[in-house]
Amino acid sequence: IVKKHTKPSAANPNGGIIEKEAGIHISNLAVIDPKTGATTRVGRKLNADGKLVRYAKKSGEEIK
Numbered sequence: 001i002v003k004k005h006t007k008p009s010a011a012n013p014n015g016g017i018i019e020k021e022a023g024i025h026i027s028n029l030a031v032i033d034p035k036t037g038a039t040t041r042v043g044r045k046l047n048a049d050g051k052l053v054r055y056a057k058k059s060g061e062e063i064k
Contacts, residue, residue, distance in 0.1 A: 035059040 002022045008015035030039040033056040040058040047053045047062070054063040 031056070031063065033058050033061065034063060035061040 001019050004018050004020060006012055006015050006018055012018070031042050032038070033040040035056065036059055038058065040056040042054050042063065043057050044052055044054055055061060056063055
């Protein structure tokens with residue numbers, strides 16, 4: 001939900017601050033830790049197969 005400041009008009013004679021739904025950019029989302037369920041930062045490391053995988057920094061759990 002975002003707040004939009006509007007001038008008085010025919011559709012909204014009082015004007016003021018209106019709350020409305022809006023999208024959110026993907027860069028503003030947080031990754032959820034698969035082990036704890038809390039938000040976490042993401043790291044990258046090589047697994048046993050030599051593939052680069054993402055992992056949760058808080059728990060060390062691999063993110064699929």
